[in-house]
Amino acid sequence: MNQNSKDYLVITASGEDKVGLVEKLANQITETGCNIEQSRMEVLGGQFALIMLVSGMWNALAKLENLLGPLSEQLGLTTIYKRTQERARGVPVIPYEVDVVALDHPGIVHKLSRFFARNGINIEVLETDTYPAPHTGTPMFSVHMTVGVPGQTHISTLRDDFLSYCDDLNLDATLEPSRA
Numbered sequence: 001m002n003q004n005s006k007d008y009l010v011i012t013a014s015g016e017d018k019v020g021l022v023e024k025l026a027n028q029i030t031e032t033g034c035n036i037e038q039s040r041m042e043v044l045g046g047q048f049a050l051i052m053l054v055s056g057m058w059n060a061l062a063k064l065e066n067l068l069g070p071l072s073e074q075l076g077l078t079t080i081y082k083r084t085q086e087r088a089r090g091v092p093v094i095p096y097e098v099d100v101v102a103l104d105h106p107g108i109v110h111k112l113s114r115f116f117a118r119n120g121i122n123i124e125v126l127e128t129d130t131y132p133a134p135h136t137g138t139p140m141f142s143v144h145m146t147v148g149v150p151g152q153t154h155i156s157t158l159r160d161d162f163l164s165y166c167d168d169l170n171l172d173a174t175l176e177p178s179r180a
Helices: 021-031 058-075 108-118 155-168
Strands: 007-016 035-044 047-056 077-084 093-103 122-132 139-150 172-177
Touching (some): 093 108, 108 122, 155 172
Antiparallel strands (some): 007 047, 093 139
């Protein structure tokens, strides 16, 4: 193995939310000579949850792996980590943003993910939220996704099929090219 190559570690962690969790994790990552490449962190209910991709030399990642157990115990986190590599893409994809709003009811994410899976489209990012509608307080549900649309896909047909599918499910939806 090339000693100058960059290796990767995916870390997932969850536990009771408290001030300082991110600082302590980030400090340990930095002190071992590793770098946070990507991360998602959020408080869900009273629980802190994170997933992150950390990079570093193989020996720095090994040191971090050895320290994650004791650090997790100290912070009250359940942590899982796994070595990985850079993502290899087969077919070129174009990122599209999907936004959906509807009255909250079970099955929305399942139905949306089924549409994209049947069309050979990977969901790259998925965020959901519930909130009360202004004035009425009716429970609403919102979904934001970034999907990777294969380059050979006929976009106008995909958009028409998706919007028709959502109309049939009484979902307000958009499918637009990513601006990022």
